[in-house]
Amino acid sequence: MTPGRGVGNFWAYITGSVEGEMAFQAEFKDVKVDVNIGNKGDGALTGHFNTLDLGTINPSTFKTSLPGVTAASLKTQLQLLLTAWETQANIDLAAGYVIPEVFGVTGIVEIDVKKGYVEVGVDATPATFLQIRELLRGIKQNGEYMLKAKKMAAINQQF
Numbered sequence: 001m002t003p004g005r006g007v008g009n010f011w012a013y014i015t016g017s018v019e020g021e022m023a024f025q026a027e028f029k030d031v032k033v034d035v036n037i038g039n040k041g042d043g044a045l046t047g048h049f050n051t052l053d054l055g056t057i058n059p060s061t062f063k064t065s066l067p068g069v070t071a072a073s074l075k076t077q078l079q080l081l082l083t084a085w086e087t088q089a090n091i092d093l094a095a096g097y098v099i100p101e102v103f104g105v106t107g108i109v110e111i112d113v114k115k116g117y118v119e120v121g122v123d124a125t126p127a128t129f130l131q132i133r134e135l136l137r138g139i140k141q142n143g144e145y146m147l148k149a150k151k152m153a154a155i156n157q158q159f
Helices: 071-095 126-157
Strands: 004-018 021-039 045-053 105-114 117-124
Touching: 004 105, 021 071, 021 105, 045 071
Parallel strands: none
Antiparallel strands: 004 021, 021 045, 105 117
């Protein structure tokens, strides 16, 4: 497959917390991503990030409880982290990055960039779908248990 180019401008809302307390929140406008991506036929992803930029922070949405942190300093620090990730991603993509197996889905991935959309295909075994079913069943049962426990706690508070 020939690598395709994906270009996008996004909006992002990022929050951070320290020990369960809100440390910062910011709305980023004009987040830019420009990437060439494809695969080698063996499932390894190849490509290169040309641009990965956080854009600008909307000052009216910026809040922080961290002393000395400004919108500009937060943007600078987060952009440094993103740039470091981009650098490593470009190294990995140049070598051919194989996505690790998750829930039985192997790292064999096919990506085909079309005009206006991206097709993605993955290899999976029948066992994969059984594992996903069991995962979803467990999440559902856990949710039902939590709702029952909450109702029981409400009843117990009456006495």
